[in-house]
Amino acid sequence: MKKLEDYVRSIPDFPEPGIIFRDVTSILQDADGLQLAIDSIQEKLKDVDVDVIAGTESRGFIFGVPVAYNLHKPFVPIRKKGKLPCETISQDYDLEYGSATIEMHKDSVKPGQKVVLIDDLVATGGTIEAAAKMVERLGGEVVKIVFLMELAGLKGRERLKEYNVESVICYE
């Protein structure tokens, strides 16, 4: 029986020397890998009372939507600035060089709703922290954040310490 780790292709020195890139496409392109990935994320939510699943562009959509579908919950896309057509709120966050902005529709989370955030990978945690803050500004409660992969050395978990964070695979 293969474990999810077995489906992750690791590419040394990509995109820069010294970085080991954990490739999610190698999970997706295997039918068993894809199913195991979705099931593993969903397993982390089995005791969680949730109203809305939200995911960040773009790999958060890949894993968030099937989980939302299986749980029969709505899915809210959190997108890069300028992509969403209706009234949005936005949140800035710092990148290694410069900053970025993500947005979500104002009517996508209602006050009091319990929200789970899903993404494929946590590195420094900056994007998902911004997503969580934005959900909270709409009155939502971030009840859990689930990642398929965690790069523990980049200390995303520390940055997200006020949240309930779980990852399926953790790389030291």
Ligand code: HPA
């Ligand atoms: N894999 C995929 N995305 C990433 C990685 C990685 O190893 N590091 C930062 N973003």
